[in-house]
Amino acid sequence: MSVLREPHQIGDVIGSMTEQTTSFARSDGLALGNSRTARIILETEWSGTALGNPRDWPNALLVTLRLVLNTTQPICLWWGPDLVNFHNDAYEPMLGNRKSDAIGRRARDLWPDVWDDVSPLVEKALSGEATTLYELPLMVTRNGYREKTNWTFSYSPVFDDDGHVAGMVNIVMEVTETVTTRQKLSEAYAAAQEHIRVQQELVEQREALQAELSHRMKNTVAMTQAVVSQSLRHAKSIEEAVDAINGRLVALTHAQDLLVKDSAQRAWFRDVVERTLEPHRDHGHRFHLQGPDVVLEGPQALGLTLAVHELATNSAKYGALSVEGGTVSIDWSLDGHKLSFAWKENGGPPVVPPSTTGFGSRLKDRIVPGYFKGSGKTVFEPDGVRYLLTGQLVVDETQSAPSLQAEGFP
Amino acid sequence: MRILVVEDECLLAMNLESMLGDLGHLVVGSAGNRQEALSAANEADLAFVNVRLSDGATGPEIAEELRAAHGVTVVFTTGSPEMVSDDGAEVVNKPYDEEMIASAVDHAAAAHRRKLRAESLAEIRGPAAAI
Numbered sequence: 093m094s095v096l097r098e099p100h101q102i103g104d105v106i107g108s109m110t111e112q113t114t115s116f117a118r119s120d121g122l123a124l125g126n127s128r129t130a131r132i133i134l135e136t137e138w139s140g141t142a143l144g145n146p147r148d149w150p151n152a153l154l155v156t157l158r159l160v161l162n163t164t165q166p167i168c169l170w171w172g173p174d175l176v177n178f179h180n181d182a183y184e185p186m187l188g189n190r191k192s193d194a195i196g197r198r199a200r201d202l203w204p205d206v207w208d209d210v211s212p213l214v215e216k217a218l219s220g221e222a223t224t225l226y227e228l229p230l231m232v233t234r235n236g237y238r239e240k241t242n243w244t245f246s247y248s249p250v251f252d253d254d255g256h257v258a259g260m261v262n263i264v265m266e267v268t269e270t271v272t273t274r275q276k277l278s279e280a281y282a283a284a285q286e287h288i289r290v291q292q293e294l295v296e297q298r299e300a301l302q303a304e305l306s307h308r309m310k311n312t313v314a315m316t317q318a319v320v321s322q323s324l325r326h327a328k329s330i331e332e333a334v335d336a337i338n339g340r341l342v343a344l345t346h347a348q349d350l351l352v353k354d355s356a357q358r359a360w361f362r363d364v365v366e367r368t369l370e371p372h373r374d375h376g377h378r379f380h381l382q383g384p385d386v387v388l389e390g391p392q393a394l395g396l397t398l399a400v401h402e403l404a405t406n407s408a409k410y411g412a413l414s415v416e417g418g419t420v421s422i423d424w425s426l427d428g429h430k431l432s433f434a435w436k437e438n439g440g441p442p443v444v445p446p447s448t449t450g451f452g453s454r455l456k457d458r459i460v461p462g463y464f465k466g467s468g469k470t471v472f473e474p475d476g477v478r479y480l481l482t483g484q485l486v487v488d489e490t491q492s493a494p495s496l497q498a499e500g501f502p
Numbered sequence: 503m504r505i506l507v508v509e510d511e512c513l514l515a516m517n518l519e520s521m522l523g524d525l526g527h528l529v530v531g532s533a534g535n536r537q538e539a540l541s542a543a544n545e546a547d548l549a550f551v552n553v554r555l556s557d558g559a560t561g562p563e564i565a566e567e568l569r570a571a572h573g574v575t576v577v578f579t580t581g582s583p584e585m586v587s588d589d590g591a592e593v594v595n596k597p598y599d600e601e602m603i604a605s606a607v608d609h610a611a612a613a614h615r616r617k618l619r620a621e622s623l624a625e626i627r628g629p630a631a632a633i
Binding site for chain 1: 510511512513514515516517520532534554556581582584595596597598599
């Protein structure tokens with residue numbers, strides 16, 4: 093009993109304070125306050141119910157009701173053996189469409205759909221033990237639309253005037269904002285992590301690209317160096333060497349232009365030949381190209397360029413391209429991976445085989461065939477020079493042709 | 503020195519062959535891939551092996567086979583020095599000149615002779631140790 097003395101005394105004190113300060117209307121004699129739900133309670137006809145006339149309600153129920161009804165935090169109070177429902181205005185959103193006749197109903201009738209879940213907590217509260225459930229999700233309509241909300245519930249016992257558990261209160265705190273903020277934070281964190289990951293990937297890609305560029309640049313310089321030193325080594329004069337070097341480097345650059353258009357560094361056979369012949373095109377129809385669509389990997393494209401460049405340069409000096417009306421037939425074919433290429437000049441001056449062979453001859457007869465793992469041969473036929481190159485087409489199985497198509501190739 | 507050149511860029515291979523020839527060495531073969539390299543390996547003391555060949559970064563694998571099965575001492579050539587793991591082999595970065603090639607051959611030749619001496623000593627000591 094001594095436990096209950098104190099609450100009684102405090103209740104009395106608060107009672108006298110409210111009388112002095114807010115002076116709730118006492119016309120009803122219950123002093124429940126002016127809230128919507130307080131008025132509903134007053135308007136409800138209780139005499140036929142289990143709780144009976146409010147004038148006979150135990151002091152503990154009235155005190156608890158005053159507390160509940162005048163609190164802005166959502167609270168419901170279930171009282172008596174039938175667990176009769178009371179709640180405050182703040183609790184109304186929790187009720188949704190049950191709101192209209194919720195006061196005075198038995199809790200199990202009010203919440204039939206969740207009763208099985210709730211009843212263990214209710215039993216615990218009625219046995220004197222409180223439970224708190226944190227941040228439970230709940231769809232609520234309170235602003236004209238359904239929204240996702242989160243609530244922390246605590247089920248606590250409520251005692252009667254004699255100190256026995258006579259019911260329970262469910263004190264609810266809305267934590268939607270806390271949960272939403274945390275979710276947003278965690279989403280922002282995940283987004284930031286993803287951003288960092290993408291950044292790192294970009295950095296790695298850029299580093300890989302730089303390494304690749306550096307590799308290609310060094311390789312190009314090494315090729316240039318080889319062209320220069322080999323051209324010089326076999327030249328009869330500096331002037332001749334300069335011309336030869338310039339011509340070869342320009343041809344390699346043109347082939348390189350074709351290769352960089354394709355992400356996989358490949359080019360069409362026909363494009364390589366045509367690009368290399370470009371400097372030798374004048375008004376006439378000098379070149380007859382015929383052959384299937386063949387895709388060349390980078391090194392083979394460079395090799396083909398070097399051979400065609402040497403042939404065209406020689407022809408412009410001594411062969412069919414040195415005279416009006418001279419023509420060149422260029423034919424290639426592919427049989428499986430076996431590739432053959434033929435250059436045949438017509439309509440030029442009588443052919444005189446050269447007395448010495450320079451780097452140009454070595455290029456087309458020895459070096460270029462190396463790119464094709466095959467052989468090359470120049471025949472000085474009286475009616476025009478013939479060059480034959482046979483070898484293997486290198487096919488990178490990891491690449492597919494479509495990217496060439498996408499780059500605007502035929 | 504008898505030297506094998508493993509380089510699929512034929513123009514570079516030819517230029518390296520010229521340099522080695524000028525330096526007084528004998529180029530016993532020029533290979534563009536693993537198979538060609540291994541078939542010419544028996545006649546070589548040293549091999550210049552390009553790291554990235556047309557079939558991928560197979561240079562180091564070829565080098566390992568050349569060393570293990572044929573006792574060839576390897577010098578790597580590469581435009582990507584970061585791709586060569588530090589296994590004690592001589593590395594020449596592309597582009598290179600004759601001086602760099604000459605110095606690489608000298609170092610590799612010295613290493614090759616040390617290895618041969620160590621092997622012959624092991625042969626002499628081998629039976630003795632057995633007794």
